[in-house]
Amino acid sequence: MAFTLVQLQHFTAVVRYGSFSAAARALGVAQPAISQSVAALEEDLGARLFDRNSRKCTPTAAGLTFAGEAAQILSSVSESREKLRQFQTGKSGRVILGLTPGISNLIGEHLLRHMHETSPGLDVIIVEAFMTRLYELLLEERVDCIVTYGLDRDTGSTRAWALGYEPFCLVGAPRLFARLSCGDTVSIEELSGLPLFLATLSYEEGVGRLLINMARKHGIELDVRHQVQSLSLIRRLLLQKDLATITPIGAIIDELYDGRLQARPMADPAFMYPVQFAIAMHRNFGVIEKAVMNSIITVAQPLLFGSGIWTSTPDTVTCPDARQYFEHATRAPRIRPQTV
Template identity: 35%
Template sequence: MDLRQLRTFSCVAELGSLSKASDTLRVAQPALSRQIKLLEHELRAELFTRNGRGMVLTEAGRLLLGRTAGIVRQIDQIRDDIQSSGGPPSGRVVLGLVPTVSCVLSARLARRTVESFPGISLCIVESYSGHLMEWLHRGEMDLAVIYGPSSDLHLTVQSLGRDDIVAVGPRGSGLAQKKQIDIAWLLRQRLVLPSHSHGLRALIEHAAAKKKLKLDVQVEADSFRVLTSLVEEGLGYTLLPPSSVRLEVADGRLETARISRPAPSRELTLASPLDHPGSKAITLITTLLRDEIRACCAEGLWEITLA
């Protein structure tokens, strides 16, 4: 196996298409196809199945990707650091954000990156904590802002602070007039929540168990945008950080109310792979990320208790 073959394999696996990989790597499709075939011949295994939807990893392909994606990323970062040592910083940084953070931070961070470091290519991936942690463990992602707790994650972690959770209801629900509600009252209402695999659901289930209440979950949604739209339609209440629904509240589409103490909150964590040497570009993006979080707090856009 050589690095060119592994980089080609990784790119095709990520994009699911030879044509897209050809555009990204700026290499003709026949050359890419030949590299994949040489790799398959050396490993004596098919790495992809080819169908009408593109290139799909086989079990052997998934194994190879899991073992080599981090290696390819680290070699690319070494190249970027060497090239950056005598000039402006460059390189690619893959940053994962949970949806409730992404809606506040993504555009601001992207704009700052373009303005401050035009040589750095920032790839923002939005997903839930479980998926982001899996990609961090495989070395396919450089950084991620996830919800904790930060212990026992088998990642390098830094606490960013705690994010409060508020009650969220549709227009006319009366939450805006109440301003503060008891969590026992909220948990007795019809709810719209993520599925059981989601960290927020576990937090709410724990709160209900402490109150010895059974939740009335009318609809489940593992998409943040779907979740808020279901609440807008009046299908139930939910619980979210206030920053994530700030625009909907300002537009009068949703209402929120504080939850009386002890109010639920979540630890916000910046995570990266263990033993990851990092790169100059990653260090700079980490600094920009922290700066933007502090700026959002100072401007009243994000009510996080900073660590």
């Protein structure tokens, strides 16, 4: 008959405390139970583990050798139980989270810190990609979950939970905004004549499709010069080429803070995009996914909702405040050198 964990616990207690009676008191069990466990263990191993006398038990050479093995077994079992407990509560394991560059810039650092503090055994890997590519990575099972803006296609392949809403803004150099009205928002009509580029791969998806369709609806011509999906090029076009774009403001929050760029939300509610946490349809929404989503919500409350970057309802159009964001953030803005 194979030995049991209880027998190992009783045996190591006798080694530690030096007698059956002391081990029984330490473990809170009757002394006969300790004696029976050790006797059964010796029979199973075919070796005498203690030299017994009236006062104390001294481990034999075999007992000393086995004591080290028993301690390792008990330690391994305890560690395995703790790992399983942490896994069941979402505090251990591995998860690959996909974020858009803007969302990553806003909360990525804070999310990693929060996850490390609340789930130190959970290995969180963040992957950045634009919206279309994030969706593809999710379906290809290259990432486990994503945070992106409204998935408006093939919804049968994903499950999504709304985290909030974010207005897409007209972003450009301050001199471009001199052409616009002094309101807090921008109408679709005010885009007429502005030199634009789209941060999208196609006019047939995302904000590109929305913008083109709304321009047609209102009978206006848009001056779209380029289509770009490169953060470095987006910044260069905005800062150096007198071009504007319609985008979330996360990727250029530092430039908004130092005044090199300005942003105003689009007035039409159609530009209020839902921010969603999504997984593939076949994936279980388990404790790890819940832990990640809860951490995102916790981090977003002061940083994003507190600064107007996200709102809780789609009918509240707010102007994102970069200064409030950095007041809530625990880091200073990353001021980049002026481009000459």
